[in-house]
Amino acid sequence: MKMLSTRYAIIGSGPAALFAAEAIRKRDAEGKLLMFGAEGYPPYSRPLTSYYLAGLVPKEKLFLRTADFYRQKKIEFIAAKVTEVKGKEKILAYQPLNEKEKGEASQTHAVRFEKLLIASGADPVKPDIPGINMEGVYTLRTIDDAEAIAQRAGKGKRALLLGGGLVSLKAAYALHKLGLEITLIVSSNRILSQMLDKEGAEIVAARLAENGLVMHFQSDVREIHGNGAGVKGVTLADSRELETDLVIVGKGVKPVTSFLEGSGLAVENGIPTGEQLQTNLPDIYAAGDVALCRDMVLMKPANNALWPSAAEQGEIAGANMSGEQLSYSGSIRMNATEFFGLPVIAAGLGTVQRGEGTPWEIYQVQFPRHAQKREPRYLKLVFQEERLVGYVSIGENRKVGRLTSLITGRQPLSRDRKERLINGDLSYL
Numbered sequence: 001m002k003m004l005s006t007r008y009a010i011i012g013s014g015p016a017a018l019f020a021a022e023a024i025r026k027r028d029a030e031g032k033l034l035m036f037g038a039e040g041y042p043p044y045s046r047p048l049t050s051y052y053l054a055g056l057v058p059k060e061k062l063f064l065r066t067a068d069f070y071r072q073k074k075i076e077f078i079a080a081k082v083t084e085v086k087g088k089e090k091i092l093a094y095q096p097l098n099e100k101e102k103g104e105a106s107q108t109h110a111v112r113f114e115k116l117l118i119a120s121g122a123d124p125v126k127p128d129i130p131g132i133n134m135e136g137v138y139t140l141r142t143i144d145d146a147e148a149i150a151q152r153a154g155k156g157k158r159a160l161l162l163g164g165g166l167v168s169l170k171a172a173y174a175l176h177k178l179g180l181e182i183t184l185i186v187s188s189n190r191i192l193s194q195m196l197d198k199e200g201a202e203i204v205a206a207r208l209a210e211n212g213l214v215m216h217f218q219s220d221v222r223e224i225h226g227n228g229a230g231v232k233g234v235t236l237a238d239s240r241e242l243e244t245d246l247v248i249v250g251k252g253v254k255p256v257t258s259f260l261e262g263s264g265l266a267v268e269n270g271i272p273t274g275e276q277l278q279t280n281l282p283d284i285y286a287a288g289d290v291a292l293c294r295d296m297v298l299m300k301p302a303n304n305a306l307w308p309s310a311a312e313q314g315e316i317a318g319a320n321m322s323g324e325q326l327s328y329s330g331s332i333r334m335n336a337t338e339f340f341g342l343p344v345i346a347a348g349l350g351t352v353q354r355g356e357g358t359p360w361e362i363y364q365v366q367f368p369r370h371a372q373k374r375e376p377r378y379l380k381l382v383f384q385e386e387r388l389v390g391y392v393s394i395g396e397n398r399k400v401g402r403l404t405s406l407i408t409g410r411q412p413l414s415r416d417r418k419e420r421l422i423n424g425d426l427s428y429l
């Protein structure tokens with residue numbers, strides 16, 4: 001087995017990988033740099049995948065940089081799956097994807113590195129139910145997923161989605177745009193339970209229902225069934241039967257770490273990192289969806305899998321790999337989206353509810369009637385003493401960037417500013 005050598009190796013091809021490579025090249029224009037992408041594509045914008053599915057964004061607009069960029073910056077992109085890392089020996093093994101495409105026997109190649117960034121991202125979770133691997137059952141995570149779903153959707157009329165999280169809803173929104181009838185099977189009592197509180201979720205659910213989406217709450221799929229042409233329907237836990245032409249599973253994701261078994265790296269549902277995004281082994285860093293980093297509200301390690309956080313972590317990790325000693329301040333849980341013209345943003349501890357025995361103060365802002373206009377307007381604020389630690393905002397969102405800054409800044413508000421905020425006066429933000 002031939003052994004290659006490189007100064008820098010990056011496992012992954014998401015925003016963390018790209019921004020790390022750019023940070024390295026700002027400081028080291030010549031050191032050999034290899035980037036391994038298990039999907040076969042150079043870095044692209046995963047949040048736009050559902051828009052690509054809906055036909056709203058062309059494929060070429062998904063990619064974050066042109067092909068010329070990688071050549072000019074001397075970044076060698078390798079379409080390959082990394083299968084093993086020997087952390088102490090500083091060796092990784094990989095299998096090129098093109099060998100499988102050509103029908104060749106897959107061979108393992110090895111690389112000795114000086115610095116390594118693990119930005120391997122996360123994979124969708126598939127529940128263990130009969131029929132889950134049937135043709136016509138998908139997850140929506142990659143470009144290839146979107147293309148496969150679009151091809152089947154073009155021949156069908158109905159789509160059923162397992163899960164009420166953001167991935168499921170964005171997929172449902174895209175398929176609705178394609179003209180399919182949409183049904184959501186949600187095991188909890190509300191959609192977006194990891195993002196919104198009960199009141200906020202009800203507002204969004206009402207908007208979805210107004211546009212024809214059907215939702216079954218506190219329900220699960222017991223079995224997926226079909227024939228030689230693939231999925232035809234599902235049986236719910238209460239024995240009801242629903243017909244469908246395709247199923248999309250949106251039951252969350254898990255960090256991609258299986259290839260790190262025996263690597264010597266600490267792995268705990270992700271890779272714990274220090275303030276400079278280093279792992280427990282020298283010269284090995286982690287960033288993006290696979291990394292456990294400081295949560296600025298909870299003040300403990302967490303995986304806030306956000307595109308901007310991954311980009312910032314990648315930039316800092318890349319700088320440190322090339323000689324800097326920069327610190328990562330941390331992130332907060334945050335999501336922003338829009339459904340049928342209704343903007344929805346939540347950050348920090350926005351999901352906490354009254355009566356949960358928590359130390360937080362929870363306020364629902366009452367806006368003047370004239371401020372409601374025709375659209376719903378909902379703002380919930382969560383305080384820990386005088387500090388804002390979370391919010392949910394639906395409708396008018398022009399000031400929410402400042403609310404986010406109040407959370408990340410961790411600065412206590414004066415009594416007057418807090419009262420004004422609670423009473424819906426956002427003018428001083």
